[in-house]
Amino acid sequence: MQPTEHWVEELLKLNDQEEKMTDKQMRIIQSAVEIFSEKGYAASSTSEIAQKAGVAEGTIFRHYKTKKDLLLSIVAPIMSKLIGPFIIRDFTKVIDAPYTTYEDFLRAIIRNRLDYARSNLPVLKILMQEIPFQEDLKKQFKELATKQVVSRIIKVVELYQQKGTVITVPPLSIIRFMISVIFGFVMTLLIILPEAEWDENEEIELTIQMIMHGIAHPASDPA
Amino acid sequence: MQPTEHWVEELLKLNDQEEKMTDKQMRIIQSAVEIFSEKGYAASSTSEIAQKAGVAEGTIFRHYKTKKDLLLSIVAPIMSKLIGPFIIRDFTKVIDAPYTTYEDFLRAIIRNRLDYARSNLPVLKILMQEIPFQEDLKKQFKELATKQVVSRIIKVVELYQQKGTVITVPPLSIIRFMISVIFGFVMTLLIILPEAEWDENEEIELTIQMIMHGIAHPASDPA
Amino acid sequence: MQPTEHWVEELLKLNDQEEKMTDKQMRIIQSAVEIFSEKGYAASSTSEIAQKAGVAEGTIFRHYKTKKDLLLSIVAPIMSKLIGPFIIRDFTKVIDAPYTTYEDFLRAIIRNRLDYARSNLPVLKILMQEIPFQEDLKKQFKELATKQVVSRIIKVVELYQQKGTVITVPPLSIIRFMISVIFGFVMTLLIILPEAEWDENEEIELTIQMIMHGIAHPASDPA
Amino acid sequence: MQPTEHWVEELLKLNDQEEKMTDKQMRIIQSAVEIFSEKGYAASSTSEIAQKAGVAEGTIFRHYKTKKDLLLSIVAPIMSKLIGPFIIRDFTKVIDAPYTTYEDFLRAIIRNRLDYARSNLPVLKILMQEIPFQEDLKKQFKELATKQVVSRIIKVVELYQQKGTVITVPPLSIIRFMISVIFGFVMTLLIILPEAEWDENEEIELTIQMIMHGIAHPASDPA
DNA sequence: AATGAATGAGGCTTCATTCAT
DNA sequence: AATGAATGAAGCCTCATTCAT
Known part of the structure; x- marks a missing residue:
């Protein structure tokens, strides 16, 4: 097993407040994450997890x-972070600054989501795989996505629509568009073509540009 | 079990050329698709499939x-259709027509992918779930995606870049952008918010517009 | 394993009407009965049963x-026989005969119950052990006991009370008394002191006498 | 957990002489009795007992x-009381009194056993359940039953046979008869139909009457 | 081709018991 | 004395797969 990974610390942050995790418990979580993300929840066996963690199978229980408890204890806490208050503090500040452009806003989100996903890749893989099958997760996800993410971004979008920066089409469509592009960007970088050598910053800027101005050549664009 | 579904016909088309499918075989495939897509491959049992299909357990084998053979027989053939020559014939024609705009091209792709996904939703769900875990699928997918899809679209993009319609940035970035938006659009319509009442055509046009011109208000856009 | 036992035939009689039992199924039942009655249901393991029956553990399931299904399939059908229509046909005949004495009635019951218990000893042991813990059994038992046994005996008792043969005290108390004596008699013979050499017929007659006239010496009995 | 029960005191009486019981030990015993009697020994888990007693799992051990030690420590001491010297002292006195009738003797026994059973119901349930499966218990039980109970009652019976009060049949048969009736009486009152509203004293007198004179109507009784 | 009883490996989980603290 | 984390054997049950019919 590799040395403690970044997402382990993330999980610890979330749990430490309530109870201390023993060393063995940590090793169980770490092994579970690795195996779940590699073979999928249903195809992973508790005995394999125990073995990799170097504990008796009974210890897991x-x-x-x-x-399933083990799965949820890994995946549920990450969800709030995944979806939840993504740097809301910095976020709000940024928006309030009078000279902040919508591009800055996009840049902040993309960077933040990319870094976050990179640090939590295995857990996020598990989460994505299991959301369709675990009713509890699906529900929690939808709620968080609606109440936390969409409702907040909507305000930003509307703000910039009022400022005249963003076209006045239904905000939901804009958000769908933005999230698609950002999600696709992160997925491509980290999962689909991770071995490709991307100039990350350049791609981010390009992505921002395409979100803002599309792919049509300005000259050809009478609109 | 419902009457024969659309994707069953699709599968039959693909297989019929090689061998005739018996009635029982069809029922097996149909049940398998339903159960796999509902609970995931690993969590589905062959005996449940047999029961739903009304055949003996041994008959499947x-x-x-x-x-796994059963899984692949469902999922592998669909892949060529999913990714493969999406109406390439009509496609090429369309492009060649001198008055065809890039918007038309996008419209054709979106419509085609949306219809295709709608008709094959359960199988596509299975495919998406299993690609990360089945090495053969992953490999096949990557190859098809690169050789069939990307390489073809690249040509189209380059064509329109030469025409001066599309900005001259790396075509791969444009394609990633486009696919993200289209994929996100289809997913939202069919899986994430299927119960929402979308004005489909309107959303398609909006999506095309955002792909072409982004979300920035033209007035505010000095570029 | 011993050759097929009597209680196996009993079980078969009850089940054959519905479905044929395979050879393996019979061996499973036989082993289960032996092991359950020897160590108790909770302390018996399915693997031990499988081993004794010479089948794979999976076959049981x-x-x-x-x-628990296995337990019930052994114990539930026996209950109707145990409690149920004990030779009701002969029974009613006997009663109807004008010259039948109450002693004859007792003699018939005792003989019948003793023979029945002797033939089904292991299953009866299991039943007695598990009734207190299996809610379904307890309920079924109470219902059968009340509706089938008590209600029928009550009629007989009342008949003989009218005839002036039996004292006119609450029939329920008489029944409790009779069942206690008979149950105690059977238990002693078959379970508590099975190795003692009883002169069975003599003990039966003695038991009938005590039920009818008690243990007080007539001479000393002014009542 | 309810406040200390009667049978706890009984157990304490028996153990105190040897060692002092700590508070936790008492709570363990109390919980064990409740759980054993409710689900049976084999189906009870030490961890549940520990939890109910409010002690750590290890403390029990x-x-x-x-x-099994825990079981025996509950059940073995009770056995001497159950079976053993049931108020032998008072008992002998009673017998010796010249005017004591056999009915008084029966009345004393029934009352005593009923009260005793009522006070120790849970432990007695455990005992009855486990005697068939625990070789040590079975042996101890048989020995006590023979040496303490039967041998003593035999003397009483023989005494009254000499007095001409009791019929001269084998004392063992009389004892079996008596014990059956008394046991059945107590079981019915406390376990089989505890919710029925018995007039206890009346039932006792009726039981004594039936033991002494049976259920035959005197008039019809030429013997 | 089809059946379905049979298999036995392996899955998840429980449990009595131990031992370092 | 007491704790409770840890153990690993064993328990019940499921499952993909085989094979005689």
């Missing part, structure tokens, strides 16, 4: 009542 | 050597 | 969904 | 080497 002392800490997590069921295998 | 007379037609498909293993459970 | 092809025929009985759960371990 | 500090006081009782094994789970």
Whole structure:
């Protein structure tokens, strides 16, 4: 097993407040994340997790009542971070600054999401795989996505629409468009073509440009 | 079990050329697709599939050597259609027509992909779920995606770049951008918010507009 | 394993009407009865049963969904016989005969119950052990006991009370008394002191006498 | 957990002489009795007992080497009381009194056993359940039953046979008869139909009457 | 081709018991 | 004395797969 990974710290941050995690518990979580993300939840066996963690199989069940409990304890806390208050503080500040452009806003989101995804890749893979099958996760996800993410971004979009920076089409369509592009960007960089050598910053700027101005050549664009 | 679904016909088209499918075989495939897409491949049991199909447990293994064989027989043929020569014939024609705009091209792709996805939703769900875990699928997917899709679209993009319609940035970035938006659009319509009442055509036009011109208000746009 | 036992035939009689039992299924039942009655249901393991029956453990679960199912399939059908229509036909005849004495009635019951218990000893042991813990059994038992046994005996008792043969105290108390004595008699013979050499017929007659006239010496009995 | 029950005091009486019981030990015993009697020994888990007692899992094993040890420590001491010297002292006195009738003797026994059973119901349930499966218990039980109970009652019976009060049949048969009736009486009152509203004293007198004179109507009784 | 009983490996989970603290 | 984390054997059950019919 590799040395403690970044997402382990993330999980610890979330849990430490409530209870201390023992060393073994940490190793269980770490192994579970690796194996779940590699083979999928249903195809992973608790015995394999125990073995990789170097604990007895029974030990897993002392800490997590069921295998599904183990899954949720990994995936549920990450969800709030994934979706939740992404740098809301900096975020709001940025928006309030009078000279902040919409491009800056996009740049901040993309950077933030990219860094976050990079640090939590295995857990995010698990989450994406399991959301369709775990009713609890699906529900939680939808709620967070609606109440936390969309509702907040809507305000930003509307703000810039009022400022005259953004076209006045339904904000939801704009958000769908933005999220698609950003999600596709992150996926491509980290999962689909991770081995390709991207000039990350350049791609970010290009992406921002395409979100803002599309791919039509200005000269040919009478609109 | 519902009456024969659309994707069954699709599968039949692909297989009929090689062998005739018996009635039972068809029922097996149909049940398998439904169950796999509902619970995921690993969490589905062959006995449940047999039961739903109304055949004996052993019958499945007379037609498909293993459970994985059954999966591949469902998912592999669809891949060529999914990714492959999407109406390339009509496609090329369209492009060649001198008055065809890039917007028309986008419109054709979006419509085609949306219709295709709608008709094959369960199988596509399975495919998306299993690609990360089945090495064969992943490889096949990457190859098809590169050789069939990207390489063809690149030509179109380059063509329009030469025409001066599309900005001259790396075509791959443009394609990533386009695919992200289209994929996000289809997913939203069919999976994420299927119950929402979309004005489909309007959303398509809006999407095309955003791909072409972005979301920046023209007035505010000095570039 | 011993050759097919009597209670196996009993079980078969009850089940054959519905479905044929395979050879393996019979061996499973036989082993289960032996092991359950020897160590108790909760302390018996399905693997031990499978081993004794000479089948794979999985085979048990092809025929009985759960371990408890196996228990019930053994114990539930016996209950109707145990409690149910004990030779009701002969029974009613006997009673109707004008010259039948109450002693004859007792003699018939005792003989019948003793023979029945002797033939089904292991299953009856299991039943007695599990009734307190299996809610379904307890309920079924109470219902059968009340509706089938008590209600029928009550009629007989009342008949003989009218005839002036039996004292006119609450029939329920008489029945409790009779059942206690008979149950205690059977238990002693078959379970508590099976190795003692009883002169069975003599003990039966003695028991009938005590039920009818008690243990007080007539001479000393002014009542 | 309810306040200390009667049978706890009983157990304490028996153990105090040897060692002092700590508070935790008492709570362990109390919980064990409740759980054993509710689900049966084999189906009860030490961890549940620990939890109900409010002690750590390990604590049980500090006081009782094994789970079976715990069972025996509950059930073995009760056995001497159950079976043993049931108020033998008063008992002998009673008998010796010249005017004591056999009915008084029966009345004393029934009352005593009923009260005793009522006070120790849970432990007695455990005992009855486990005697068939625990060889040590079975042996101890048989020995006590023979040496303490039967041998003593035999003397009483023989005494009254000499007095001419009791019929001269084998004392063992009389004892079996008596014990059956008394046991059945207590079981019915406390376990089989506890919710029925019995007039206890009346039932006792009726039971004594039936033991002494049976259920035959005197008039019809030429013997 | 089809069946479905049979298999046995492996899955998740429970449990009595131990031991370092 | 007490704790409770840890163990690993064992328990019940599921499942993909085989094979005689």
